[in-house]
Each structure stands twice: as structure tokens, then as C-alpha cells.
Amino acid sequence: MKLYKLLIALVVFSLLLSACGGGGAPAATESPKVTEPLVMTVWGSQLDPEVYQARLDLFKAKNPEIPVELLYIPSDYSQKVQTMMAGGESLCIIQVAEDVHGYSGKGQIIGLNDYVSKAGVDLAKRYGGTGGLVGAYTWQGQLYAMPDRGGALVMYYNKDMFDKAGLAYPSKDWTWKEFLDAAEKLTVRNGDTVEVYGFAAGDWWPWWMSFIYMNGGAILDANGKPVANSPEAIEAMQFYQDLVYKYKVAPSPEDYANMGQGGPDPVFAQGKAAMSMTGFWAVNSLSEIKELNWDIAPLFGNKKNATVLFGSGLAIAKGCKYPEQAFKVIDFLTGAEGSMPIVTMKQDAPANFEVLSSDAFLNAGWAGDKKINLKALADSADIAFSLPLSPKWNEMQTVLGDNLAELFLGTKDAKTSLDITQPLLEDLFK
DSSP states (O other): HHHHHHHHHHHHHHHHHHHTTTTTTOOOOOOOOOSSOOEEEEOOOOOHHHHHHHHHHHHHHTTTTTTTEEOOOOOHHHHHHHHHHHOOOOEEEEEEEETTHHHTTTTTTTOOOHHHHHTOHHHHHHHTTGGGTTTTEEEEEEEEOEEEOOBOOOEEEEEEHHHHOOOOOOOTOOOOOHHHHHHHHHHHEEETTEEEEEEESSSSSHHHHHHHHTTOOOOOEEEEEEEESSHHHHHHHHHHHHHHSSSSSSSSSHHHHHHTOSSSSHHHHSSSSSSSEOHHHHHHHHTTTTTEEEEEEEEOBBBSOOOOOOOEEEBTTTTOOOOHHHHHHHHHHHHHHHHHHHHHTTOBSSHHHHTTSSSSHTTTTTTTTTOOTTHHHHHHHBBBOOOOTTTTTTHHHHHHHHHHHHHHTTTSSSHHHHHHHHHHHHHHHH
């Protein structure tokens, strides 16, 4: 009887050793074979799905075993994606932007840290020293989307106006002192009437938020807590307001209305402002204005340089049946080869730093025959601050928009406005 029990024990032990590979770690389970296409959702203009498909075709040529179906949603994108998720439709790869943590906060997309680590992706190398949009797409230590497209907010300036005033062109080395000095000298007045403004300001969050970060301030601190009324933020917003109402080198909302213009971009395009901060998208429209002699430069700073990176990322839906294969797709698309059609098909600025710095991007003829300093985009990658994205981004924007309105109208100063805003943000983030 004892011998029988001993034999049984030996058999069981032998089976365990066999299952464990001789006592080592269990063999890694293989990813399930893809039996249906991975659905990838994107938005955009008519060019966008063409570019995404061209990039997916490059991936398919190397990975025929992973089919991907592109689903183009030209309007009401987030609403439709949310509806599809709620209905149980099998989505895998989702294009996201500032709404990334609207998805992550609901558990609708998965964290990518382990996939990035397993694939050996060097995020700093791929997206620049500061990681570009990586920080913005990270929440509570977990990356939820790989940056895909990403052009910075840069300074557009009228070269003829600078030349006429005998001023050096805008520089990354500027502080607010040099910026204000140039804006004052570039403002052309006829009595009490301003004919040309030195700078075109506005109430869109990337403009004024950049000034806060230039001064060492923030909206949310590293722990995600509101710090909107810090001394640095108050000083920055007061300076921004003073450009309009004290120094009168930038138009007020009333001035824009009197000019029949909705904001800085058209005012700059019509030669009524010498400088304007906007994104890469303005290159194409401005290149069509032959009489406008313009260029771009990286944004400056005060205590430090700072700018906003616009763009979008690619995330993996929680219900994706093939997350490892989905990340393989995303890894390829955001790599150098997969990002290149963004440039060659003249879609946008890529988030990939290698491609953004390449001769292909710099010499792509984005502005037709006009030579512009496209290196300003790459130079901006390392001064971009992490956007204060969170699952409550939309609600935060509402609080900021509602309570800073009077600051932009000039009826409340920065301290009063931000002191009112701070406790509301604290309530939101409790």
C-alpha cells in the first residue's frame, strides 16, 4: 500500500515537472490567432482615411496575419464610438485626442505600459526628450494612448513688419520682456485707433495656458490637484490680460467684433497683426496668400519655454479580443516607417520625433514654393508641457471657460478670476 502511494506521488510529481518545463517558469501563452479583422476607428477630413489606409497597407505587407479594418467616422465621432462600445461592438484601435481620459476614466481603453515595455519602445527617443504627448496621455502612471500626430503651437510672424520696424525675428530665447517690446514697436496707431496690432491674443485655452506654463505655473500639479490660482498662474494671466487692456498691443473681443473677425488667425492672415500663436494647420491656408511674407518660430518663455502640442493618439479598446496584435499595429503606425505617409501625403505633423526632424518633413513643400522654418516644430517638441488631461477634462474646460470670461472681457483682474475658479476646480477634483 505504501509502495502504491509512493508510485502515485512520483507520477504526479513527474507530470508537474513536465508541465512546468523541468521546474522553470511556465511557458508563455501564445496570442490567439486573429480570426477576424481588428476594427480601427478614426475621424477627420477626406484625406485622413486615405492616409491611415496607406499606413495600414504598409503594416499589412509585413504582417498579413493581422488584418485591420478601418472605420472612418467623419462626424459626431466620440458619441458614435461610445454608442458602439455600449452596444458591445468589437472595436480594437481607437483614435483619441484630448478626450483620451474620458475613455480611460470609464475603463473603456486599456493601459499600455506593459505592452510598451514588452516591445522595448523608447518613448523619449520616439517622441523627443520630454516625451511629447506621452505625459498628456498618461493618467495615474499609466499610458493609455501612443501619440500619433502632434504639431506644436508656434509663433507665426509677419517678416515685412519686423523688417520695417528693424526688429530681430521671434526667437526661442525671448522672454516676456523681448516679446512685449517687439509687440509695442510693431503696433501701428493712428491717434486712438490701432491699425495693426503687435500680437493677436484670444480666449482659446492653448493660448493663455501656454503663458501660465511659461511662467512656471500649471492648472493641475504633478498629483492632479488644481493650482490655478498659484502666484505664477496669476502673474501670467495678468500679463496676458495686460497685453490687451494695459499695453493695448492685442485686440479685445470688442476689437475683433469691430473688425468683423472672429479671432487671431484671420486678423494675422489679413495683415492686421504682426504675430499670432497657432498650430501647424495654418501653414496651408497662409501659403495661399501670396502677398503675405510670413514665417514661424518656436514659442518663447518667461521662467521657462513652454508650448502646447496638438495631436491625436491611438488607444486599445477594453473589449478588443486581440490586444497584443492591436499594440503591434499601433507600434508600427507610430514608428518611423508607419508615420512617414503622414508627411508624404501632406496630412499633418507626425508625433514621431525622428520623422518630424527628417528631411522628408522639412522639405515636403508644405507652404508651396515658400521656404519656412519647419524646424520650429521639432524645436518645440522638447518645450511642450504635458496637457492637464484627466477624466474630467471637459468639465474642467467648462469651469475655466465660465469663470475666466470676465478676465478676457477686462472686467475682472487675474487674481479675482482665478481665486473664484480655484475652489470650483477643487470641488470638481475631490
